[in-house]
Amino acid sequence: MKTKTLLQLLPELYLVVATIYYWILTANLFNPFAIIFLALLTYQLFYKKSVSGIVIASVLIFVNLYLVLALLSELSEFTKPNDNYTQLIIYGSLFIGLNLIAGSFMLWKYLKPSIEER
Incomplete structure (x- = not known):
């Protein structure tokens, strides 16, 4: 497999692993959420439809923006920073950040051909 092809599939592959x-x-x-999302991502990996790519990426971005608020809510429950606080902020921010980056790359990848057609 060519490097360029693998790089283009990287957002979808990361999301499958996540x-x-x-x-x-x-x-x-x-x-059911994991099963449906894996089915949608598998469909997208094989057929590469622009509309479904935009919808999947948009939903993923909005869900992860909601998770940022959930993370902030969980962090506000700590009275003083401890090991759990540190782990939650590091791993939570890393996971949500990577998901947002993958969703943004995926959205850009499928929006780009739509913009170029106009």
């Missing part, structure tokens, strides 16, 4: 990671952390074999 979804599987999320699914494992839930400790629930039947997780």
Whole structure:
């Protein structure tokens, strides 16, 4: 596989890995959100439809922006910073940040051909 092709698939591949990671952390074999999102990402990997790519990326960005608020809410419950606070801020920010970056790259990738057609 060419490097350029692999780089173009990187946002979708990262999101597949992140979804599987999320699914494992839930400790629930039947997780409809993970199953549906994996199915959508697999469809997108194979067919590369512009409209579905834009919709998936937009929903992913909005969900992760909501998760930023959830992270801030959780952090506000700590009275003083401790190890749990530090772990939550590091890993939570890293995971949400990577998801936002992947969603933004995916949105840009599928919006670019739509803009160039006009």
